[in-house]
Amino acid sequence: MNPFSMLTSEVLGYLSSLFVFVVGLFALLIVVLFLRDITQTKDAIRRNYPVIGRFRYLFTTLGEFFRQYFFAQDREELPFNRAERDWVNLSASGGDNTVAFGSTRSLTPVGTVIFINCPFPTLDEDAVETPSILVGPATRHPYEFNSIINVSAMSFGALSKPAVRALSFGAKSAGCWLNTGEGGLAPYHLEGGADIVFQIGTAKYGVRTSDGMLDDAKLAEVAGLAQVRMFELKLSQGAKPGKGGILPAVKVTPEIAKIRGIAAYRDSISPNRHPEIGNVTELLDRIGYIRAIAQKPVGFKSVIGAYGWLETMFEEIHRRGIESAPDFITIDSGDGGTGAAPMPLMDNVGLTIRESLPMVVDLLCAYGLRDRIKVFCSGKLITPAEVGWAYCAGADSVNSARGFMFALGCIQSLKCNKNTCPTGITTHDLRLQRGLNPMDKAVRVKNFVDKMTKDLNTIAHSCGVGHPRALKRFHCRIVQSNGRSVPLDELYPPIRSTRSIRPAI
Known part of the structure; x- marks a missing residue:
């Protein structure tokens, strides 16, 4: 055989x-x-x-x-559609993000922003550099910056070590600042040399005593760092207004626990408000107290729902004197954020930035405080059109969290709270983190900022002004239910104050 x-x-x-x-x-x-x-x-x-x-x-x-x-079609996904994600990805990678054969976006849905182009746009050679913003001029160490897009609050814990390092190096290279989020100051925030905004959440992570109150010595130590330029007192955030931060136990590694001052591998649940701040009087007292220790600008972050308390606070500022005012207010949108949050809060609590930003700006104008208190905003603003609208509405600067996550390579897998993020951005699994090279992603962060700045300038020049901060409400229109657009300055008419400002005695 x-x-x-x-x-x-x-x-x-x-x-x-x-x-x-x-x-x-x-x-x-x-x-x-x-x-x-x-x-x-x-x-x-x-x-x-x-x-x-x-x-x-x-x-x-x-x-x-x-x-x-x-x-899913290019324009129908939530929270961010494919067209938006592709714009950020192509911008961050340095690719060509121009489009052909007409817009794939319908311009008739209610709320669509349409910028009003000028018949004689600003020539490129006549454009001017975006002017800087000075925050806290009365403090010993005021902060001046001219970036028009900055890294919004995302803590080390919610983000991985390589992600924070990439943001630090990228923000420094791009010339923008980086907010620590409520998880305290990690060495990775400082590593790249970027300007830092230190956020103080309701649990006081990083500057807390053993019983969860503010530790003055730790606060002074953080304030002594030259890179730390401002302090932000977080009252609430978009994903969970009325509830504190949530970091699942699986993400509370020993290193993160040490930085925060808590026990490892236990759920990190912040109080739903600062125990010592129960009214506007106590809020202004606390801002003044932190500012006296830090000698640097101090403001607060909040999702806007009820707004009568703002009017009460502005009245109290007039009673006390202009120096008692917060140096800035960061307004967050009520439609969600990057971390773990209860769905009822993420879906149905808090006003969106489209309604709250012009409202707060108008209140500040009505009370004669607009020049004293700077306005920052955040909340799903990841494309030039959305950021441009914010400047038209009156923002001094715009922060983005998820825009920078997309720049790092986020694919919207919706696993931020599971410690299983496939791109290594929101996980502490070393195997998954290995795919995120901080130095490569830092370049993408810079590219994203550069492209955002370039395209924002393009919008501004098309509207006939020299830079994005010169955009006004009459430069954009908002589509209404009848299909017609209405100028933003008709929806929110400009307000001029008749209030006189007196200094504190």
């Missing part, structure tokens, strides 16, 4: 036996799953449809990925 034929017969026999074994093993698995499903009592679907019912959960899990890549 031919040896080759004998060898072939043996191989076929082996493969046949292996096939029978695999089939038998698969059948045994089906039987085991069938028995487990039909005898358990916690899941009605699996009990009534053993084995087959399990596919429901598989398809549910995979559904969001199939929708994103195969079924």
